[in-house]
Amino acid sequence: MLEEVKTSYHSREEQLTKTIRSYRKRIQGLSNTYQQLLIAYRLQCEQILALPEHALEAGPPEGHFSPAGAELRGETERELHRLREDKARLESQLKLAREQMAVLTESSQRRMFCDRIPRFAHT
Known part of the structure; x- marks a missing residue:
């Protein structure tokens, strides 16, 4: 019975480790996408502000x-x-x-x- 508990515990530990890795990759992907969106937003605002007669609001x-x-x-x-x-x-x-x-x-x-x-x- 002790072996079954160890095996079950080890299996569950591997499951959780894989899930954590998956979440970390997702979070890293979301963080990268967020940073890219901020960069694109910044560039767009700078382009709007660079217009001589910028009638548009930069946001x-x-x-x-x-x-x-x-x-x-x-x-x-x-x-x-x-x-x-x-x-x-x-x-x-x-x-x-x-x-x-x-x-x-x-x-x-x-x-x-x-x-x-x-x-x-x-x-």
């Missing part, structure tokens, strides 16, 4: 798509997440600066136009 920053649980990530993932947050902050600052630049450009063009219009002196 939320990459950091928006990161998993919430920091404990689920390794050191490299935490560093990537921090860099993505920094990038998102810089992108929002750039967007704000572009909007301010557009307002300033528009107001200076108005002033130039108004300066060209002759003013009549009231006598």
Whole structure:
């Protein structure tokens, strides 16, 4: 009977080991696909932002798509997440600066136009 228990235990242990390997491969595949999607998203956002008159919204920053649980990530993932947050902050600052630049450009063009219009002196 002891041999049967050992055999059953060993068989179950092999089953669990195969299942763990299978899950690890799946998780690694999903992680790779996730990273590829983030890269494609980043490239698409950069292409949209590179357009001279980008009327399209580039979408939320990459950091928006990161998993919430920091404990689920390794050191490299935490560093990537921090860099993505920094990038998102810089992108929002750039967007704000572009909007301010557009307002300033528009107001200076108005002033130039108004300066060209002759003013009549009231006598």
